[in-house]
């Protein structure tokens with residue numbers, strides 16, 4: 001894709017975001033988000049709670065998303081065009097509340113199913129801003145990637161094959177026997193290559209993955225730093241909270257009284273979106289931590 | 291996009307990466323006239339590789355009845371229909387588009403995404419005939435047969451230009467330099483399933499337990515030891531031989547695979563028009579519907595069938611077919627001398643020696659020495 005095309009798309013995106021609220025017959029919408037003001041709250045942010053009272057006072061606004069325009073495979077049109085963003089902090093942690101329309105709740109599991117997901121992106125280092133398209137070599141970004149699937153794993157346990165396929169009939173698995181002692185866990189895991197290789201994707205985690213990337217195709221999951229997330233889906237809308245420490249050693253840093261940047265991406269599992277198939281912001285949104 | 295040479299199509303094709311042929315290219319030849327759909331190959335692969343959680347439905351090797359069978363359901367019809375017209379020129383060059391050339395700008399490969407249910411009927415259509423009306427009485431009276439079917443055993447084709455590899459946005463799929471085997475890195479794969487969507491042969495499969503995609507590994511640990519894959523060495527019909535294929539400009543007449551594919555031209559890639567240069571080759575079934583075979587194997591299929599019918603008069607080719615299934619070792623070279631076919635390993639050491647025509651022994655019906663009657667049941 002040529003640069004002018006991308007530039008055009010960004011321009012179109014900005015223009016769309018700038019439409020006067022009066023154009024639509026819906027109730028007046030929050031203004032498009034120019035910068036995200038993060039107020040301090042004296043609340044417990046050690047829990048991700050989309051229904052907490054402090055959200056009523058938190059500032060924020062809407063960001064427009066477009067279909068990932070640069071590398072295939074990519075969506076033909078943005079499946080999520082607007083994301084409502086708010087944030088608060090408690091001096092230690094920062095919590096983001098994110099709301100977007102999604103006609104069905106998708107948690108993946110069986111073949112050909114994909115999960116609803118959202119990611120926050122931050123520059124990993126100080127200095128010049130990395131490209132918003134997942135950073136670049138030597139300019140890493142720090143991502144917080146929530147999936148409905150990961151949340152279900154974390155809250156209800158990773159589903160077994162029998163839970164995913166209730167009518168499945170299995171005589172036995174290697175190293176697991178009904179009426180005799182089986183092998184060790186490691187011996188059994190040898191038959192599950194992803195797990196045997198220690199691939200984070202094959203394990204249940206905290207609900208939100210911390211990822212580092214230096215350009216697309218390079219993302220890899222990091223050891224987490226205590227970030228957490230919880231989303232509720234109701235009446236065709238996700239309301240999700242992601243909480244992360246303000247400053248992360250060796251990771252992205254935000255500071256009280258300081259300024260940072262954030263970008264957003266949303267995946268609609270029901271539309272087969274995963275990986276590079278997503279809606280996203282093509283510019284950084286400044287974050288002002290008050 | 292790079293332009294790469296695809297000898298199966300007689301022209302250059304588009305591919306996201308440059309041409310880089312491996313030192314050796316893994317290949318299997320199947321003689322479809324001999325497959326009996328016993329599924330021993332399927333089970334040999336299953337018990338070796340896919341007995342774990344999330345692999346319950348997986349058959350890296352499967353055998354389906356053509357034209358009705360398909361695992362997953364109608365995989366071939368669905369991708370052929372999507373691709374549209376597939377014309378060939380007079381000189382055997384492909385005039386249509388490959389899956390990569392036909393991809394819309396948002397995709398790397400033209401594809402369809404199989405659903406969960408599509409994988410649930412691995413043996414659909416088994417033994418069902420096509421061609422004649424149901425009430426025709428089931429008589430086969432003509433050659434080629436007016437009522438026909440054949441068995442199609444399939445593994446991953448370890449393509450020269452794999453669609454699975456092209457589609458992976460994480461670059462988690464790689465093709466090995468030493469033998470051309472295509473593998474998914476199980477520590478990098480994130481289960482996006484782009485390879486499952488993109489592989490037209492549907493030989494990349496998602497594991498819902500590990501949440502990574504998995505595929506036929508070409509039995510690489512055996513291949514590294516000079517041994518043929520499980521699905522090959524366990525084949526009851528001895529219809530298979532695994533070896534290494536060279537591109538036609540490097541073909542060696544004493545290499546069993548090159549001999550059948552390039553010299554005799556009796557073994558053909560399937561659906562070559564999809565553009566991946568797949569490396570499983572089929573000796574076409576000589577009595578099945580010619581039009582169907584033309585669609586599956588391309589315009590050279592009639593010649594391949596003619597050449598196959600003449601093998602009885604060709605002691606070298608007949609000898610090579612006798613070597614199929616006669617050793618578990620990989621044959622790098624073969625020779626036929628004085629009615630004996632001999633296979634050699636990579637170092638030129640002899641592996642196996644078989645008579646092209648079995649000796650016939652005549653013995654009297656009664657064994658006087660043992661005082662017992664002889665019969666033919668072993």
Ligand code: HEM
Nearest residue numbers: 070119120121133145216217218219263264265275276459
């Ligand atoms: C034009 C901009 C972008 C492009 C071309 C792009 C491209 C890609 C590609 C090719 C992948 C798959 C390979 C990999 O895992 O590394 C991917 C995955 C990912 N991207 Fe991006 N990206 C863009 C922007 C963003 C933004 C703005 C965010 C976050 C705010 C983001 C978050 C992620 C995450 C979390 C994954 C892993 C997804 C998963 O596991 O399902 N990307 N992206």
Ligand code: SF4
Nearest residue numbers: 325328329331525527
């Ligand atoms: S084992 Fe051989 S004969 Fe039997 S189904 Fe497989 S390929 Fe055919």
Ligand code: SF4
Nearest residue numbers: 446447449453454489
């Ligand atoms: S057959 Fe499919 S899975 Fe195998 S190498 Fe070719 S494209 Fe990849």
Ligand code: SF4
Nearest residue numbers: 335506508509519521
């Ligand atoms: S080559 Fe090995 S892994 Fe591939 S189908 Fe045959 S037995 Fe299975």
